[in-house]
């Protein structure tokens with residue numbers, strides 16, 4: 001489906017989320033796209049439980065509480081959040097006798113917009129692949145997954161989970177009752193996840209509901225069109241063992257990658273996108289970069305800097321959508337449209 005949007009935001013970290021608020025105040029709609037399975041960027045993915053002390057007017061908030069507050073704040077506004085998709089391509093197109101952008105994701109979603117805001121932080125978070133397997137992605141969604149999108153995928157299946165951190169332990173506990181059989185594979189018999197979850201996992205092993213394979217390493221994926229089995233190296237015996245398998249869930253953590261952004265023909269300074277500080281537009285008209293991804297003299301990788309940047313960028317986006325019109329400026333304290341949306345009674 002192709003949709004026309006006022007602002008397409010690449011990345012749903014704190015700065016992407018706050019863009020919806022500033023755009024909403026001017027009556028503009030946004031679509032946010034993030035390749036993670038949840039909004040919040042670094043805050044939600046890297047340090048949800050750490051306290052943040054430098055959000056103006058908020059003496060203390062955990063990073064996840066900060067994300068939740070931003071989501072609450074943008075509730076009144078018109079936006080859509082597309083998760084688990086990475087923006088791959090940006091192409092200039094002629095539309096309504098004007099220059100627009102076509103934005104395409106790796107899942108084939110296409111959006112048409114006049115303004116792209118790149119709020120991509122340090123790049124997209126990409127799952128780490130098993131290092132010794134050649135092209136595991138040829139089985140993607142045919143027995144190989146790197147995140148749980150739907151628990152039903154693993155129902156009544158022979159499932160192997162790989163990893164030794166919180167995600168591997170959490171999903172092991174969560175899927176043990178749903179899978180036909182569940183094996184947890186890790187290269188050593190020590191786990192990095194929460195002790196409580198490890199204890200739950202070991203209780204499931206004792207109850208015969210989880211098959212714990214340590215110290216083991218994947219050696220090969222078996223199958224032609226889809227996964228039918230897996231071979232594992234047992235480090236105690238140095239033997240290769242073969243198992244029937246339907247689903248292999250690799251939970252080895254995430255890498256940060258600029259990835260497709262490098263192909264978008266925008267001026268970069270190292271791994272950052274160069275912008276002007278008047279409206280945070282990049283070297284390409286209609287493409288803005290806000291938050292940690294951008295670079296300008298004096299740049300600080302702080303959430304509050306990103307909020308300032310996107311506020312000014314949204315003003316320019318409005319001017320591009322409504323040339324010649326004055327950008328409606330007003331304080332939120334006296335913005336009657338916002339108050340109406342919030343259901344505030346005077």
Ligand SMILES: Cc1cc2nc3c(=O)[nH]c(=O)nc-3n(C[C@H](O)[C@H](O)[C@H](O)COP(=O)(O)OP(=O)(O)OC[C@H]3O[C@@H](n4cnc5c(N)ncnc54)[C@H](O)[C@@H]3O)c2cc1C
Nearest residue numbers: 011013014015035041042087120121123124125291292303
């Ligand atoms: C441990 C730690 C503690 C911190 N503490 C503080 C603090 O106390 N105060 C403070 O102000 N800052 C702090 N920071 C920094 C702060 O988290 C960042 O400044 C902030 O997250 C930047 O927000 P952002 O929205 O620009 O990018 P991010 O939070 O990085 O979000 C970017 C999102 O874009 C997505 N993305 C990237 N490319 C694509 C693509 N092609 N398609 C789809 N999605 C894409 C990514 O997956 C990611 O979810 C801390 C950072 C860390 C790591």
